[in-house]
Amino acid sequence: MTRADLDEFRERVRDWCRAHVPKDWRREQTGVSDEEFVSFQQEWFQELRRAGFAVPHWPAEWGGGMPVAEQVVLYQELAAHDAPRLVLAFVAIHHAASTLLAAGTDAQRRRHLPAILDGEIWVQGFSEPGAGSDLAALSTSARREGDAYVVNGQKLWASGAAHADWCLLLARTDPSAPKRRGISYFLMDMRTPGIDVRAVRQATGESHFCEIFLDDVVIPAEHLVGPENEGWRVAQRTLGAERGMTMLELAERLGNGGFRWLVELCARPGPGGARPLDDPLVADRLAALETELTGLRALCARLVADEDPGPADASIVKLYYSELLQRMTDFGAEVAGLAAHTALRKPLSSGWESGAWVLDFIGSWEWTIPGGTSEIQRSIIGERGLGLPREPRGS
Amino acid sequence: MPAESPGLSELHDELRAVARDLLGKADAEAAADWRSIAGAGWPGLEVPGAFDGADATFAEVAVILQEMGRAAARGPYAAVAVLGVGVLNLLESGPDRDRLLRDTAAGDAVPVAVLEGEAMGETSFRIARTARGPLLHGTADFVLDAPAADRLLVPALDPDGTPVIVGVDPRAAGLSVERRPVLDATRGFGRVAVTDVSVPPESVWRFRGDPQEAVRRLRDRAAVAMACDSLGLSKAMLEATVAYAGVREQFGRKIGSFQAVKHACADMLVQVSVARELVAAAVRGQAGDEPGAAVAASMAKSYACAAAVEVAGKAMQLHGGMGYTWESGVHVYLKRAALNRSLFGSPALHRRRLAERYSPLARERLDAYGGSERSLS
Ligand SMILES: Cc1cc2nc3c(=O)[nH]c(=O)nc-3n(C[C@H](O)[C@H](O)[C@H](O)COP(=O)(O)OP(=O)(O)OC[C@H]3O[C@@H](n4cnc5c(N)ncnc54)[C@H](O)[C@@H]3O)c2cc1C
Numbered sequence: 173m174t175r176a177d178l179d180e181f182r183e184r185v186r187d188w189c190r191a192h193v194p195k196d197w198r199r200e201q202t203g204v205s206d207e208e209f210v211s212f213q214q215e216w217f218q219e220l221r222r223a224g225f226a227v228p229h230w231p232a233e234w235g236g237g238m239p240v241a242e243q244v245v246l247y248q249e250l251a252a253h254d255a256p257r258l259v260l261a262f263v264a265i266h267h268a269a270s271t272l273l274a275a276g277t278d279a280q281r282r283r284h285l286p287a288i289l290d291g292e293i294w295v296q297g298f299s300e301p302g303a304g305s306d307l308a309a310l311s312t313s314a315r316r317e318g319d320a321y322v323v324n325g326q327k328l329w330a331s332g333a334a335h336a337d338w339c340l341l342l343a344r345t346d347p348s349a350p351k352r353r354g355i356s357y358f359l360m361d362m363r364t365p366g367i368d369v370r371a372v373r374q375a376t377g378e379s380h381f382c383e384i385f386l387d388d389v390v391i392p393a394e395h396l397v398g399p400e401n402e403g404w405r406v407a408q409r410t411l412g413a414e415r416g417m418t419m420l421e422l423a424e425r426l427g428n429g430g431f432r433w434l435v436e437l438c439a440r441p442g443p444g445g446a447r448p449l450d451d452p453l454v455a456d457r458l459a460a461l462e463t464e465l466t467g468l469r470a471l472c473a474r475l476v477a478d479e480d481p482g483p484a485d486a487s488i489v490k491l492y493y494s495e496l497l498q499r500m501t502d503f504g505a506e507v508a509g510l511a512a513h514t515a516l517r518k519p520l521s522s523g524w525e526s527g528a529w530v531l532d533f534i535g536s537w538e539w540t541i542p543g544g545t546s547e548i549q550r551s552i553i554g555e556r557g558l559g560l561p562r563e564p565r566g567s
Numbered sequence: 568m569p570a571e572s573p574g575l576s577e578l579h580d581e582l583r584a585v586a587r588d589l590l591g592k593a594d595a596e597a598a599a600d601w602r603s604i605a606g607a608g609w610p611g612l613e614v615p616g617a618f619d620g621a622d623a624t625f626a627e628v629a630v631i632l633q634e635m636g637r638a639a640a641r642g643p644y645a646a647v648a649v650l651g652v653g654v655l656n657l658l659e660s661g662p663d664r665d666r667l668l669r670d671t672a673a674g675d676a677v678p679v680a681v682l683e684g685e686a687m688g689e690t691s692f693r694i695a696r697t698a699r700g701p702l703l704h705g706t707a708d709f710v711l712d713a714p715a716a717d718r719l720l721v722p723a724l725d726p727d728g729t730p731v732i733v734g735v736d737p738r739a740a741g742l743s744v745e746r747r748p749v750l751d752a753t754r755g756f757g758r759v760a761v762t763d764v765s766v767p768p769e770s771v772w773r774f775r776g777d778p779q780e781a782v783r784r785l786r787d788r789a790a791v792a793m794a795c796d797s798l799g800l801s802k803a804m805l806e807a808t809v810a811y812a813g814v815r816e817q818f819g820r821k822i823g824s825f826q827a828v829k830h831a832c833a834d835m836l837v838q839v840s841v842a843r844e845l846v847a848a849a850v851r852g853q854a855g856d857e858p859g860a861a862v863a864a865s866m867a868k869s870y871a872c873a874a875a876v877e878v879a880g881k882a883m884q885l886h887g888g889m890g891y892t893w894e895s896g897v898h899v900y901l902k903r904a905a906l907n908r909s910l911f912g913s914p915a916l917h918r919r920r921l922a923e924r925y926s927p928l929a930r931e932r933l934d935a936y937g938g939s940e941r942s943l944s
Binding site for chain 2: 299329373444502505509516530533534546564
């Protein structure tokens with residue numbers, strides 16, 4: 173692809189954004205009901221799909237096939253035009269799809285990939301009360317009975333489970349095998365009897381993540397992904413698979429809207445009447461943040477372009493993004509002062525930065541805790557990235 | 568430097584134990600009953616014995632404030648004991664003011680000083696001479712616990728430009744207190760707007776000493792109160808995290824055995840220890856009305872309130888997904904810590920005030936009261 177082709181593509185995306193990004197969606201998505209959020213997300217997903225922008229990272233035969241360089245441009249422009257984020261479809265188009273593409277059967281792909289394009293919603297049911305950082309310690313059991321499995325246990329922190337049609341489920345099929353060897357990977361229909369979903373309220377006051385109680389839930393054997401007891405390997409292969417482009421999208425958002433709002437905040441008169449920006453310390457912090465954001469965006473661009481990324485590259489990006497998000501929103505909260513504490517709600521469908529700085533700051537732990545905590549990421553970077561001796565891990 | 572005499576230290580231990588017990592019993596969703604708080608004698612700690620108070624000092628109030636932070640307690644205690652009583656004690660004696668002090672000690676009055684929570688400039692309230700007699704007008708935003716007050720103590724400039732305090736009934740015609748809900752549900756704020764409220768002469772109270780100085784001292788008290796609260800909540804978060812790290816297991820081990828967790832807890836303790844010393848010095852400064860009180864106040868406020876945000880944030884991180892739930896309550900502390908940081912002067916503002924002392928030209932002037940008025944506006 174030539175430079176000119178890319179420029180032309182960028183123009184096309186810009187035109188499309190100007191015509192299609194809903195005006196005023198941030199205001200309208202603040203304080204909306206669950207139903208309104210879901211229907212807004214579904215509509216936006218279909219809008220993107222019609223333009224060929226919903227699943228650009230999928231293979232061409234399933235409706236994707238966009239070159240990586242164009243995907244980068246697409247996410248840059250969506251961020252620059254402050255488009256809503258695909259929050260609801262996230263697990264479906266990334267984790268579910270990459271799992272199916274990497275390890276699913278043909279029948280599973282035909283069953284689910286087109287359905288995902290039509291709006292099928294997925295949730296990831298990996299973590300459990302006793303298995304967070306140590307995911308392999310999970311104890312939800314799946315007992316083979318004829319051509320089905322009977323599942324019992326409890327999943328915790330499943331984001332978006334209340335709206336999900338299907339669940340990516342890890343369960344133990346061989347309790348006698350070493351921890352990682354006895355786990356299998358299932359696709360679970362959320363309408364199956366025996367599934368009880370309860371929303372858990374989180375620090376921001378919203379209730380997006382859920383507990384899932386599984387009581388004799390029957391999963392047909394055809395919903396097993398990969399061989400029995402090979403679930404850990406399937407999960408490992410697909411967990412980090414989508415990290416590059418999704419991180420690039422988030423980094424672009426933080427670097428665009430997020431930073432712009434911060435500058436705007438600093439350029440407005442503050443509580444004492446003075447503009448924070450006129451304080452050299454504030455100006456210095458802004459410049460430092462812009463520099464860090466530039467570094468983050470470049471890291472992400474390199475990660476997606478790299479055919480053979482290093483074993484810790486995804487961890488470096490995840491760690492840096494999440495902690496930069498935390499520092500930046502913390503700074504926003506400090507500069508904005510008490511007024512930022514009166515923003516009791518933030519717009520749904522946004523990125524992790526919304527301009528409601530205190531809420532954004534609290535919400536930043538939603539990045540430093542899940543998907544491998546910052547502490548775990550540092551161990552991965554030290555061990556896999558630098559080859560340092562491993563931490564003692566107990567059993 | 569000895570922190571406190573042995574007798575005092577015992578008294579404080581006792582006060583602390585009673586406070587922990589009383590606040591521990593309170594429903595997390597509601598303020599401890601004002602009657603029981605008054606019954607414990609806390610609002611009257613600094614009220615003179617002549618008005619049935621305990622004749623104690625800010626050092627004792629500080630013990631309660633720390634416990635309030637530790638419990639993330641609701642209710643107007645800080646607004647009343649630190650600001651309300653603080654203002655009244657700075658005023659000339661008079662029948663209304665004396666009665667109010669007495670009622671406050673008894674728990675029969677809830678007076679709140681109308682101080683801007685954030686903009687630390689001069690008061691916007693003015694008394695104007697009019698044909699209808701003297702009228703008060705002005706506004707103040709983010710007034711701590713204004714909605715809970717049954718008497719508002721409004722700092723205003725009288726027609727001659729002298730700072731005075733006007734005692735106003737919150738239900739007076741022309742006065743409105745609009746609630747300002749914030750993320751930290753344990754705290755209440757109001758926006759107080761006054762348009763042409765008539766001011767009978769007996770409701771105008773004069774300061775005993777230099778009025779400008781009195782208003783500055785009040786701000787320092789408020790800043791130190793926030794530092795106490797933040798220190799208390801930091802301690803609570805440290806203890807909760809250490810307890811959790813000692814029971815939560817992953818990879819077959821207590822998570823506290825991982826250096827990443829252990830070192831983070833150690834850093835929290837280091838921060839809490841430094842904050843404790845700075846707060847103790849600031850409390851002594853307030854209690855003894857010492858010359859370096861303003862400097863100590865700014866140091867304690869900027870350090871303890873910034874550290875508390877970091878400590879509560881680490882607590883959330885080290886509790887993992889559990890820490891991010893509403894139910895765990897860590898968010899209550901993180902929100903309160905973030906709020907304390909912005910209330911009564913941000914760390915940046917207080918550090919600016921400290922830094923102004925470095926300029927040789929300004930030194931002499933600043934040494935007089937350890938901070939400049941200009942830096943507060
Ligand atoms: C907002 C949110 C959304 C989530 N969404 C999902 C979802 O959709 N699906 C899903 O399956 N899960 C989800 N999770 C779960 C998430 O992946 C786990 O919370 C995370 O892996 C941490 O596990 P834990 O909560 O059990 O904490 P723990 O593992 O108990 O960790 C507690 C603390 O100990 C530290 N620690 C643990 N082990 C070590 C070690 N070996 N070395 C150093 N430090 C260590 C951690 O870093 C952390 O600070 C979500 C969590 C959150 C908060």
